[in-house]
Amino acid sequence: MNPSDGALLAVAVAAVRTAGAGMLERFEPLQRTPADRDGVVKAIHQNDAASLGLMREVLKTARPEAGWVEDELEGGLLPGGEFWVVDPVEGNVNHVHGLTEWGISATLVRDNVPVLTAVHEPVADRLYTAVRGAGVACVNGVPMRPSSKAELKAAIVTTGQAKPGETPETYRRMGQAVTAMLHAALVVRMTVPATFQLGLVAAGHIDGFWQHSDVRSGLVAGALLVSEAGGVVTDTRGRPWTLASEDFLACAPGIHREAVEVLRAIA
Structure with a gap:
């Protein structure tokens, strides 16, 4: 584990919590969605812009040399080096429809390997965190373990x-x-x-x-x-x-x- 990644994780946590609070203010559980696809897409883009406005500067200031990836539909390898891979409103379509399953994620990828992540679910007030090589991933500070299912x-x-x-x-x-x-x-x-x-x-x-x-x-x-x-x-x-x-x-x-x-x- 890179010792500096722990400090960067704290920055990522602050960024996703700040963006999550902002998106929670925009969330309406009784939301009635736009009548057509164009309206849904417009609302999604507005959410993304609002969230990015709250988190981008925090992450880029902490790691100015890192690249930035915010397109949640892209796939494949990145160039070498570090990149912040963010989803400003993951589950954005749920947010727009008044459903609760949406969140904010920020992951630092180094040479195409994810090395730290913070994922915030604002409605449930749930925060997932992990740093590569630490041997532990947490939800709200509590270590997680997969199930013991054997079949x-x-x-x-x-x-x-x-x-x-x-x-x-x-x-x-x-x-x-x-x-x-x-x-x-x-x-x-x-x-x-x-x-x-x-x-x-x-x-x-x-x-x-x-x-x-x-x-x-x-x-x-x-x-x-x-x-x-x-x-x-x-x-x-x-x-x-x-x-x-x-x-x-x-x-x-x-x-x-x-x-x-x-x-x-x-x-």
Whole structure:
């Protein structure tokens, strides 16, 4: 663990808490959504701009040499060096619809490896944190551990749609994987945002999460939370996950092998 990363984590926590408080003021649980897609997209962009206005300067001042990535739909490898990968309102579509499952995330990625993260869920007042190499991930300061499930047929697993407008091939894989998991697991859930599901994997409330997409901002924070908590993070074929991977799997250790057996058959 890099000793300076602990200090940077404190900055990331301050940034996501500040942005979270601002977005909570904009949140209306009884929200009635715009009538058309253009209205929904406009509201999403307004939320992003408001959140970025609260967090960008805090993070860039703390690490001025680090790059900046705020597009929550991008995927793939970054250039070498450090980047702040932020999702100004993860689960933004939920915020716009008056649903509570939204949050703010900030993750420092160094040479394409997430090294620290802070994820704030303002409605639940929940804060997830992790630093690479510390061997612990916390929620509200309490260490998390994945579940002790040892068989997939006893497991709750989840997936989600990473972004609108996925390719037909991705939709096909998603549908086939859900069907396969319905046969193999106890319960299958499908929801967004991904980082919320990965926090639940890290804390042992659910047992696994997979996604047929490489959307970066939805995976880097949760991948670090799960791995530092003691879970297993790979692609759906069981190979080590990187930002270059086309898909993603995070599990409690005891069900990882079975989950890979189910998902690797989805060509």
